[in-house]
Amino acid sequence: MNFARAHIMVCGGTGCTSSKSPEIAAEFRKQLEAAGLADEVKVVQTGCFGLCALGPIVVVYPEGSFYSMVTIDDVKEIVDEHLVKGRPVERLLYHEGADHHGTVHSSLNDTDFYRKQKRIALRNCGRINPENIDEYIAFDGYKALEKVLKTMQPQEVIDVIKASGLRGRGGAGFPTGNKWQFAANEKNDVKYVCCNADEGDPGAFMDRSVLEGDPHSVIEAMAIAGFAAGAHEGYVYVRAEYPIAVHRLTIAIEQAREYGMLGKNIFGTGFDFDITVRLGAGAFVCGEETALMTSIEGHRGEPRPRPPFPAVKGLFGQPTLENNVETFANVTWIINNGPEAFAAMGTERSKGTKVFALGGKITNTGLVEIPMGTTLREVVEEIGGGVPNGKKFKAAQTGGPSGGCLPASLIDTPLDYESMAAVGSIVGSGGLIVMDEDNCMVDIAKFFLEFTVDESCGKCAPCRIGTRRMLEILNKITSGNGTLEDIDRLEELCEHVKANSLCGLGQTAPNPVLSTLKHFRDEYVAHVVDKKCPAGVCKDLLNYSIDPEKCKGCTACARACPVGAITGTVKEPHTIDTSKCIKCGTCISKCRFGAITKG
């Protein structure tokens, strides 16, 4: 019998798939065949490793060698050098540090990016082939379900979840055990379990990664939740724009049925449970739990008033337990390792880990799972590798369109529910966008508000009309026509929309505006009083000019200007006709003498 001595893990997440990882996996198989290693070395297609921006990612075990940005042409070299001769190809290994020119580690677990992470929800992402239930089972898969069904009472399961301190990862952070208890307490023959995989925050993709990399962990957890609450049917609501996630989830459900982990009489215990997948069109509001259920029922995804809460009257009017993908992904780990082990991680009231999606001005963009209470500084400077191009950290936006920003002065804030709320932001679903000195905070607020205006379902006036008014004021401010009164008016509108909107979308839509006003009010004031954008982003407030002292008259700028706004004779100072200038910024990058400024 032949045992593989090495496993080549090729990332099959969405990011790496779009950078051609399936072709790379095929090429590995071909080259291994050619080198006579086909039965010694196994190629495994996995879920996301988290460093999608540096994809395609390939990891070779047992060494744990971490290759990034692998191309088809590199495959032969990796096979010939690493797998035949045992010499990892240094040139292709992940280099950490600024611009990825720094240290190389022999194993991915030694990199700054991974070292501080604690992977619970993402434990199998990058470690197993998500399309093969056997690999999930090999890492203790379906052990928790069996234990629960054979040795525990529903109330014991709920007590374990309560003791773990697990809270909802979908945004609100509601204690999961309590939620399960409410659903269990309802006396009703028909109940449902719902999994929320709508993932509306444009900066977040952890739910997609869990479904792509480890779909069985969600299936198993839903069955456990069904047992705890007394439900026999589950629904996963996932956006149709996640085709790989949908595909793998569908395969996983079929395999689970085949093995008897879903269906009738699971593990011979008499417990029945099955799961249906529902595709959503990807509206932000459909992630709101009541809108999600309305959409599953086949209606337009609009929120309904709460109460009644879903635990009492949810899907099809029946008691429903609804959790987020990442919340579910923690459940089997808690059952297998005990609630104490989970509660040992994190802070006093925020237990366990949270997955964040790092984006924006940061060296390592991607997914990171860290113990709750890790500071923003650790995430940005250590795991994230800092702000690139020598720029300064200005702020981080957390919680996406419902969240707020943390300015540089708050960089030592622990990332947990309480600490974030205390400084006016939220953990939310885990989007974390880093901004540097070149970002204008008014512009950022506008960006998120544009998103919510687009996504507002229009059912209630405060949100439908109020967010529009707010956006109008922001546009007025960024175009240089704002007044100090506009800022006050904006603040009043924020409070009004927050207090009177029907659902969470409207209630949280003002947050990005409020928090930028709180921490960067001077920037708003600069826009309306000085008519300047300090970060040099808002085009209407920018003027390009040439310093005649510094200009050498080299003509480079004049030749580059797309609208012919720059004139002057050779070796004489040039000038910009501001009435023609479209503020494209091309001339600045062309001038080798630093003679052109904007401001």
Add this chain to the structure above:
Amino acid sequence: MAKSTAELQEMREQMAGQMSLRVEDKNAIRVVVGMGTCGIAAGARDIMRVIVDEVGAHNATHVKVIMDGNNKDAENAPVVEIHVLGKDTVTYTKVDAAKAKQIAAEVIGEAK
């Protein structure tokens, strides 16, 4: 077909050796086989094969068989080293198939 508890447990045990490749374990016994050009010329690939098969057949999850591209001692190739955290490295030289089996048996025994 629905899987029974016994079948699941058997699957887990059978796959344990293979899957442990993907789990970092600082306390694992590392069997390092010198490959590189001279190692391979002296038959290190076969030696590697023998050790991997033995370790695999015994499901020794605490043993990692690693290739080393820098064969320091061409004269004595194939060379096999045993690394254990906190212990001195043990080196075997001019390893043949029989010796490889013996080395594998030793580390498997130790791991148990």
